[in-house]
Amino acid sequence: MIDTFENGYCFKDGNIVKNSFKDDNANVIEKFKSVSFDYQKNGDVVSFEQQKFNSKLTPAGDIIATINGTNMYYVHYINKVVSDDYELTEQDKKDQASGKVVFSYDDSASQIEVSQVQSVNWNKDGIQYDLLQIDGKLSAGELADMAREVINNRR
Template identity: 40%
Template structure:
């Protein structure tokens, strides 16, 4: 499936939100299982340049992925570009704001430290615009030097698990699912070569159209479900390894 360079589409939004949009589209079931993405609409109250507070609404038409309440043709995510938290919140704060009780980590043993946190809302609708499931999300950005990661926590999971995800480990009875792929960003008017077509068909690259120049980007993630909360690590061009992600997930699971 061809995709857009979401980092350029949403230039001034939280890193976790841009990562989430990219991962949501690129980790969907294979092309045989879904229709191609048809349209993208972005609405924002106020000026992006001036960072005026407002909700970003990204409507992504993603085919016929099965969600909790039926087949969904679009996902709408709302997230402010202003952090909800600039320091790690307390359990009481999160339980009040998020209406759920995820496990919180301020600093991981490998050095990744909390930077910002955002509250978001996600809703699925079918091709007739009917409601087909929703979740509330808590998106945390972490940094270790110049390296960045995001950890998304949702009070449930929308959609089926992608076939791209494989079980990396089982910890305390919980399966940890890992995925990775290489994005090849190209300009909107880029004409795919025969080699490009072979690379796309083989899964070597996921092609993303809309970048100002050609570039490669490595995407990887790890996710799991525990006590009704869906946790998802995401790294784009991160130095972190698969084993490190597994250890970070284990630290979250072991948090009291």
């Protein structure tokens, strides 16, 4: 584990998360655990997740770099948290279809919350890694540099 990244983001806290994959009918097809670490610099947070599962997933995003034979993928989108009874507008439907906007439904949401989400993810030795920022200050290249540090430190 990295205590402090070269860009100054320092370990803040971490936890173990119970996860599951479900099919289209909401049946659990696999349960697994992951570890999640938060790194912070001047109030800005980067989450670093590591998880191992048996299900095969297609990598998400565009290849932003290849380090020591490992492809790193960059994903970015707008997340809109809306109430369960929210009706998508025609523009919402277009944005959702293009992948530009992801809708999250929360029955306790009294107003629409919008956030910018970006991540760099990769798979190495059967472990899925993800560096994630929500409304963060880093660029895609800076997240990729952090991923490069992780890959180069895991030999």
